[in-house]
Amino acid sequence: MGASPTRVQKMLKINNTLSRKKEDFIPQNPPVITMYTCGVTVYDDCHIGHARSLYIFDVMRRYLKYKGYNVKFVRNITDIDDKIINRANELKINWQELVKKYIDRYYEDLNSLGIEKADFEPRATENIPDMIKYIQALIEKDFAYVAAGDVYFNVRKFSEYGKLSGQKIEEMEAGVRIAPTERKRDHLDFALWKASKEGEPFWQSPWGNGRPGWHIECSVMSQKFLKTDTLDIHAGGRDLVFPHHENELAQAEACTGKAFAKYWIHHGLLTINGQKMAKSLGNFITIKNFIDKYQDADLLKLFFLSAHYSHPIDYTVEKIEESGKQKAAFNVFLNNEISLPPLTPSAKKVLFSDIEKEKIDKICLKFDEAMDDDFNTPMALASLFMLIDMGSKLLSLDNEEAFKYIQKKVEIYFDILGLKVPPKRKLSKEELDLMRERQIKKKEKDFKRADEIRELLKQKHDRIIFDTISSATGSTISVKPLKAKGKNEKKS
Numbered sequence: 001m002g003a004s005p006t007r008v009q010k011m012l013k014i015n016n017t018l019s020r021k022k023e024d025f026i027p028q029n030p031p032v033i034t035m036y037t038c039g040v041t042v043y044d045d046c047h048i049g050h051a052r053s054l055y056i057f058d059v060m061r062r063y064l065k066y067k068g069y070n071v072k073f074v075r076n077i078t079d080i081d082d083k084i085i086n087r088a089n090e091l092k093i094n095w096q097e098l099v100k101k102y103i104d105r106y107y108e109d110l111n112s113l114g115i116e117k118a119d120f121e122p123r124a125t126e127n128i129p130d131m132i133k134y135i136q137a138l139i140e141k142d143f144a145y146v147a148a149g150d151v152y153f154n155v156r157k158f159s160e161y162g163k164l165s166g167q168k169i170e171e172m173e174a175g176v177r178i179a180p181t182e183r184k185r186d187h188l189d190f191a192l193w194k195a196s197k198e199g200e201p202f203w204q205s206p207w208g209n210g211r212p213g214w215h216i217e218c219s220v221m222s223q224k225f226l227k228t229d230t231l232d233i234h235a236g237g238r239d240l241v242f243p244h245h246e247n248e249l250a251q252a253e254a255c256t257g258k259a260f261a262k263y264w265i266h267h268g269l270l271t272i273n274g275q276k277m278a279k280s281l282g283n284f285i286t287i288k289n290f291i292d293k294y295q296d297a298d299l300l301k302l303f304f305l306s307a308h309y310s311h312p313i314d315y316t317v318e319k320i321e322e323s324g325k326q327k328a329a330f331n332v333f334l335n336n337e338i339s340l341p342p343l344t345p346s347a348k349k350v351l352f353s354d355i356e357k358e359k360i361d362k363i364c365l366k367f368d369e370a371m372d373d374d375f376n377t378p379m380a381l382a383s384l385f386m387l388i389d390m391g392s393k394l395l396s397l398d399n400e401e402a403f404k405y406i407q408k409k410v411e412i413y414f415d416i417l418g419l420k421v422p423p424k425r426k427l428s429k430e431e432l433d434l435m436r437e438r439q440i441k442k443k444e445k446d447f448k449r450a451d452e453i454r455e456l457l458k459q460k461h462d463r464i465i466f467d468t469i470s471s472a473t474g475s476t477i478s479v480k481p482l483k484a485k486g487k488n489e490k491k492s
Helices: 005-009 048-066 082-091 095-113 128-140 214-226 238-256 287-294 297-305 317-334 354-372 377-396 400-416 429-443 447-460 469-473
Strands: 013-016 021-024 032-037 070-075 144-147 150-153 190-195 210-212 231-237 261-267 270-272 313-315
Touching: 013 261, 032 048, 032 214, 048 070, 048 095, 048 231, 048 261, 048 270, 048 287, 048 297, 048 400, 070 214, 082 095, 095 287, 095 297, 128 144, 128 150, 128 190, 128 210, 128 214, 128 238, 150 238, 190 214, 190 238, 210 214, 214 231, 214 238, 231 238, 238 261, 287 297, 297 313, 297 317, 297 377, 313 317, 317 377, 317 400, 354 377, 354 400, 377 400, 429 447
Parallel strands: 032 070, 032 231, 231 261, 270 313
Antiparallel strands: 013 021, 144 150, 150 190, 190 210
């Protein structure tokens, strides 16, 4: 995957959670981009909500590489947490055994989704000495205090607390993840280090045995593995804006005195048939559940691409079936190796004109323009359907070269979107003869015979290109870009 230098000069715009504006994306040290996303907490199987996060940020990374950037990408693994300890106790197994099991299953899920690993996927427990140093620095700067073996960040000491979530201090009480205790000076203060309770895993520290808080992990590991105090991109789910990302930002900027991240990107959340996903509701769909049922991760990916990443998305069986029809249309277009015989022995091969190439390239430009507009995947996907529709029409006019040019373009975009290109198959002489006869009959206006051949071709192979694919990309499976939200609609 690569791009010409001119692509790097085109301006990508990103909707920055921090500024609440769509901004030109200007990395600090181009062509290098530093990018961090919050990963999974390994106490259970990943569900399709995790899949959206993993996939959409993988697409962003792929597109940035396509534009010519050198993306340094880090995605952490939280392998020590209250949820992990509680789940291990519930199952009556060692917490490390639980963690190993679900890290292995996490990587199985990544593989089944066709999502690449990050450049670094650090585990929290492997970086605790660095977290201890970071906490010590915050104590020395008077942004943190020790209380009976715990260490807390002094929120009111950081004057810009709330700037990411847009909340005022007095509005935050309902969102505080950790309940107040007698040890905390303020109900908003959050734990950097937790003193160990009986039977819990612990590590030694200057403040006694314990383990790091959730928020400190990401600040430390992102800066450590990206080798910078200021990240270009920090990404995650919208549910992490407060308190997790707000706390990450506060402790990082208090420690370094520098901006923690230039651009904050947050994806919308996923619901199932209009409801929040929960085991208690019986609508909890793991990645493994989905793959076992549909045998094709691309159906889930096409579903994700149909909505802008920043918007909420509602999963239904009908939408996945729609994705299946879309994938079938792409497969029809991509998986055939076409080499058409001429209408007559003396007929000349149709040449690929500059005008046709210009028309194709204009559609291709729509893909880039869509992705440059805050990764607008619904519009990008719509441009792919425009390409296959045009390619099929050109093929019906015997322009095999133009058809193959479009095929190659679609394959490039499939790579950016992490979609599988089906293996090509050469059509048999009988199939090609039937296709040619059908073209002749259509020219002769013998539509009855043309339709008979069409049905015969369908019976022989349900993915043969025998006519323009416009019929396969009609209203029943078209990609409909999301409209801008009106005043009466809820924001994500």
